[in-house]
Amino acid sequence: MKLIIDTDPGIDDAMAIAYAAAAPEIDLIGLTTVFGNTHVHQSSRNARFLLHKLGIDAPVAEGAPFARGTDAHTPSEHVHGPEGFGDVTEIPQIGSNHSLTAAEFLVDRAREHKGELVVCAVGPLTNIADAMQLDPEFSSNIKRLVIMGGAVFSPGNITEHAEANIYHDVHAADAVFASPPDTVLVGLDVTLKTLYETADFEALAARSAEMGGFLRDISKFYLKFYRDIGGLEGCGLHDSTAVIACTHEPMFEMVETGLRVVADGAQFGATRPDANRPAVRVCRDVNGAGVVNLFTDRVASLP
Secondary structure (H helix, E strand, O other): EEEEEEEEOHHHHHHHHHHHOOOOOOOOEEEEEOOOOHHHHHHHHHHHHHHHHHHOOEEEEOOOOOOOOOOOOOOOOOHHHOOOOOOOOOOOOOOOOOOOHHHHHHHHHHHHOOOOOOEEEEOOOOHHHHHHOOOOOOHHHEEEEEEEOOOOOOOOOOOOOHHHHOOOOOHHHHHHHHOOOOOOEOOOOHHOOEEHHHHHHHHHHOOOOOHHHHHHHHHHHHHHHHHHHHHEEEEEEEEHHHHHHHHOHEEEEEEEEEEOOOOOOOOOOEEEEEOOOEEEEEEEEHHHHHHHHHHHHHHOOOO
16 A cells, blocks of 8 residues: 655654554555644654654655644644654754655645555644645545544544644645545544553563664653543554554444534534535544554564
């Protein structure tokens, strides 16, 4: 499977990119970056660093710095740390970004790999909406769009109603859902059923000293946030679960519904069913233990 991950690394993004690198079913042909967990220039630096660390020669195309209609962004430092990788703050600048913007890169690769390319969006959907606007054929050129975002049947995580990726650009998300490609939504309805605990990170580091050790180190900040804010003894494999959904759909129970995003009022950022919109497949349940075990086994194969 030819895959592009649209990402804002981010601790759980790093985990997802490591999984994609280790999965034999996946040919990771590039990363596109967006604001979100970090500023977009940090996202790009972190993405290039991760690819170098993983030994993958793939381009990084930088995308949107802000949500549609805005000119500023406040990163989630309290969740992911000041540089996106928890307490690990010395992250080298390696290489340079692709000459195309993220939206241009997505459009170009979708044309090149028509009917084959899967795009997994694990940050705000600004780049995806921009690609759809740039090329009306983008949606039909890609094989599938898999989104980590939304909380359709469960509470949100940035507010009572809203999940963070959707909340950070409600207008882009609503534009994607208004006329979606073949889409799978992997939201909080399932990702909080894939908790990865301290013992899991330690076991991973014991089997994969370099990459597993790095993920264990950056996760400590993330786990503390989950413990302090949510009272949980583990973190959701949010972005990794979305990447796994790209290749292991039978592990998920899905329902079909159209979606809209609330753009004002008390439920701002909420992802709600809408029978008047084209249907997407929304993950409603998951084999959580299976996802956790698959993640560990694949990432443990890395050095």
